[in-house]
Amino acid sequence: MELTKMFLFLSFFASISSAHTNIVDFCVADLNYPVGPAGYPCKNPANLTVDDFVYSGLGVSGNTSNVFGVGVTFAIDLTFPALNGLDISMTRLDIGVGGVVPMHSHRVSELIIVIQGRIIAGFISSDTKVYYKTLKKGDIMIFPQSLLHFQVNVGKTPALAFVSLNSARPNFQTTSTSLFGNDLPTNLIEKLTLLDAEQVKKLKSIFGGTN
Incomplete structure (x- = not known):
């Protein structure tokens, strides 16, 4: 009986392990x-070259001339x-x-590493506890899955950081644009945020919202 249970357990473990095993190299x-849910269809490998596996976009500074003073590439x-x-x-x-x-x-x-400058980085846990710290060149910090987080340049020079995320399509949802960059009615936002109508409309004008 115990051997049967062990066999069933190992079979189950093997099945969930193999679910994460690629059957192609790339x-x-x-x-x-x-x-689709599993990503895009594959290009024909016969038509690929080494250039398909190289990306140079991160070598170019991002445009920081916006309301937040940050360029994201x-x-x-x-x-x-x-x-x-x-x-x-x-x-x-790139954070101005x-x-x-x-x-x-x-x-x-998300895992962040600071390349130059000084930033305050932090996140808020689901029990509303805040974890934040001033990071300098070479420091890294982790932001756990789905938790709200932020970075602020507190130095006297522009800051540069790189982040790595464990998804090819990690999504990026900001609280400000989610609230004020769409047609969610002003009166509802007032109730949700405790802001008054004038403040809500001002923010909608900044982020392109209506209604």
């Missing part, structure tokens, strides 16, 4: 087709199709003096 995305499946199906991506953050990566979340975890 699957460079063919962006001519729609994305993504290396995800849409910009770097070789990441398709590999559960990994990278992002470059006083700039902010606003409160946001992803459906996956």
